Amino acid sequence: MSALVESAVYRSVQGVVEKNQELAQQVLKNEARINQLELEIDDMAIGLLALQAPMASDLRLVTAAIKINNDLERMGDLSVSIAQSALALMKEPVIRPLIDIPYIAGLAQSMVRKALDAFVNRDAEMARSVLASDDAVDNMRTASYHELISFMEANPTQIQQALYLLSVIRNLERIADHSTNIAEDVLFLVKGIDVRHHNEARQASENSADVAQ
Amino acid sequence: MSALVESAVYRSVQGVVEKNQELAQQVLKNEARINQLELEIDDMAIGLLALQAPMASDLRLVTAAIKINNDLERMGDLSVSIAQSALALMKEPVIRPLIDIPYIAGLAQSMVRKALDAFVNRDAEMARSVLASDDAVDNMRTASYHELISFMEANPTQIQQALYLLSVIRNLERIADHSTNIAEDVLFLVKGIDVRHHNEARQASENSADVAQ
Numbered sequence: 001m002s003a004l005v006e007s008a009v010y011r012s013v014q015g016v017v018e019k020n021q022e023l024a025q026q027v028l029k030n031e032a033r034i035n036q037l038e039l040e041i042d043d044m045a046i047g048l049l050a051l052q053a054p055m056a057s058d059l060r061l062v063t064a065a066i067k068i069n070n071d072l073e074r075m076g077d078l079s080v081s082i083a084q085s086a087l088a089l090m091k092e093p094v095i096r097p098l099i100d101i102p103y104i105a106g107l108a109q110s111m112v113r114k115a116l117d118a119f120v121n122r123d124a125e126m127a128r129s130v131l132a133s134d135d136a137v138d139n140m141r142t143a144s145y146h147e148l149i150s151f152m153e154a155n156p157t158q159i160q161q162a163l164y165l166l167s168v169i170r171n172l173e174r175i176a177d178h179s180t181n182i183a184e185d186v187l188f189l190v191k192g193i194d195v196r197h198h199n200e201a202r203q204a205s206e207n208s209a210d211v212a213q
Numbered sequence: 214m215s216a217l218v219e220s221a222v223y224r225s226v227q228g229v230v231e232k233n234q235e236l237a238q239q240v241l242k243n244e245a246r247i248n249q250l251e252l253e254i255d256d257m258a259i260g261l262l263a264l265q266a267p268m269a270s271d272l273r274l275v276t277a278a279i280k281i282n283n284d285l286e287r288m289g290d291l292s293v294s295i296a297q298s299a300l301a302l303m304k305e306p307v308i309r310p311l312i313d314i315p316y317i318a319g320l321a322q323s324m325v326r327k328a329l330d331a332f333v334n335r336d337a338e339m340a341r342s343v344l345a346s347d348d349a350v351d352n353m354r355t356a357s358y359h360e361l362i363s364f365m366e367a368n369p370t371q372i373q374q375a376l377y378l379l380s381v382i383r384n385l386e387r388i389a390d391h392s393t394n395i396a397e398d399v400l401f402l403v404k405g406i407d408v409r410h411h412n413e414a415r416q417a418s419e420n421s422a423d424v425a426q
Contacts, residue, residue, distance in 0.1 A: 046276055053266035063259055066279070149372060156369040159362060 001037045002116040004030060005072045008079035009112055009175060013105040015086030016168055024090075027083035034076035041069045057189075064189045068119060071178040075112070078171045078178075085164045085171075092161050095151065100144045101168060107137050108172045111179035118183060124190045130183035137176040144169050214250045215329040217243060218285045221292035222325055222388060226318040228299030229381055237303075240296035247289035254282045270402075277402045281332060284391040288325070291384045291391075298377045298384075305374050308364065313357045314381060320350050321385045324392035331396060337403045343396035350389040357382050 008027050015024030045066045048054065054062055111133050118126040145166065152162045221240050228237030258279045261267065267275055324346050331340040358379065365375045 046272065049262060049276070050268060050272050055263060059259065059263050063262070063279075066276075067283075070280075070283075149376065152365065152372050153369045156366045159365050159372075163362065 001034070001041060001069065001072050002120070004034050004037065005075050005079070006109075006112055006116065008034065008076050008083075009109055012079040012082035012086060013102075013109065013172075015083050016089065017102045017105065019086070019090055021087065021090055024083040024086040027079050031076060031080050034073060038069055038073040042066065045069070060189050060192070064119075064185045067185050068182050071181050075175050075178045078175050082168050082171050085168045089161065089164050095155075095158060095161060095165070100140065100147070101165065101172075104137060104140045104144065104169060104172050107133060107140065108176045108179070111137070111176050111183075115179040115182040115186070118186045119189075122186070122190045124187055127183040127186040127190070130179055134176060134180045137173055141169055141173045214247070214254060214282065214285050215333070217247050217250065218288050218292070219322075219325055219329060221247065221289050221296075222322055225292040225295035225299060226315075226322065226385075228296050229302065230315045230318065232299070232303055234300065234303055237296040237299040240292050244289060244293050247286060251282055251286040255279065258282070273402050273405070277332075277398045280398050281395050284394050288388050288391045291388050295381050295384050298381050302374065302377050308368075308371060308374060308378070313353060313360070314378065314385075317350060317353050317357065317382060317385050320346060320353070321389045321392070324350070324389050324396075328392040328395040328399070331399045332402075335399070335403045337400055340396040340399040340403070343392055347389060347393045350386055354382055354386045 008030060011020075011023040012027045014020045015027065045062050048062050049059075052058075111130050114126050114133075115130045117123065118130065148162050148166055148169075152159050155162075221243060224233075224236040225240045227233045228240065258275050261275050262272075265271075324343050327339050327346075328343045330336065331343065361375050361379055361382075365372050368375075
């Protein structure tokens with residue numbers, strides 16, 4: 001499941017950045033498999049809870065797996081949206097603000113990979129490094145939004161194209177958020193520390209950035 | 214938790230539609246309480262799994278509660294985003310496309326209420342009525358998007374304001390999606406039927422609408 005989703009994120013981004021139509025279409029083709037796997041993993045996890053009644057750290061592992069499975073499926077959906085934007089943008093000339101997308105995409109992909117490695121290896125330090133990257137993605141996202149809004153004001157005939165790019169950036173930022181969720185689940189699993197809502201002030205500033213879209 | 218989230222959705226919408234600043238600010242004030250409740254409910258549910266090792270329908274109830282709790286917390290976050298848009302739009306003149314927002318908001322709020330009633334009363338029929346409303350929200354959303362894009366092309370100086378409205382509509386549509394998730398969990402709970410990903414074609418068309426943002 002992790003490998004399929006990581007690959008979907010990578011291919012959708014290449015679809016946008018390299019205008020690679022084949023990779024974008026592979027993302028659409030693999031969506032059904034990811035959705036199917038989500039159901040299978042969920043059934044397996046609930047079956048484990050029912051039949052084995054796991055305790056303590058085993059219970060934490062199964063509940064973490066249920067949550068991470070759900071985050072992965074949503075990341076798969078977001079990759080599909082990015083791939084569809086990629087296909088819509090395929091024949092359009094590249095507009096300047098695209099230059100930030102490869103950088104945001106690189107950051108988001110690195111967060112995805114680290115979060116999943118942290119889960120597989122139960123590596124708390126790597127999980128913390130994912131949390132540290134989240135602010136960088138949010139800041140880049142906000143800057144790109146302002147740049148794209150100025151672009152739209154100056155080029156009203158290209159608003160539709162700019163909205164596709166806004167959508168790509170927003171979806172990359174949501175993929176980064178899901179990576180953060182996974183990293184938080186890993187910390188809970190490994191250390192027993194609940195770091196969700198660990199900084200309400202930070203969350204408030206993210207929400208306010210979200211509105212500037 | 215349900216009552217707090219339902220009230221957050223209602224108040225955030227009134228913030229946009231009636232330009233009611235006080236209600237919008239109450240949403241921001243109540244966010245921390247919703248986040249705190251999510252953690253408490255999650256802990257209680259995991260405690261139940263660990264100590265009681267529930268079987269069959271009891272196990273389905275606890276796992277449904279864990280998922281619904283997560284959906285509710287996200288709906289709380291989306292209400293905060295809508296309330297922040299409401300505050301940003303407070304002093305702007307009303308632009309024409311706003312007329313659709315009360316209608317979409319009414320549909321989304323009705324889905325929220327029905328999904329939560331369906332859970333509390335284990336009412337499969339009401340849960341199905343939520344699934345049926347989802348397409349209506351998606352269609353209205355797509356129509357409003359096209360209208361707002363035309364508005365931006367014609368009024369490039371008001372792009373920022375139109376983007377706030379796009380954000381409100383997108384967040385309402387995501388609130389409707391979470392209501393659908395809850396209704397699906399209720400059907401699984403009551404009937405043992407898994408209706409997630411029940412119609413991949415429908416999902417594909419939603420994703421493609423999402424890209425048109």
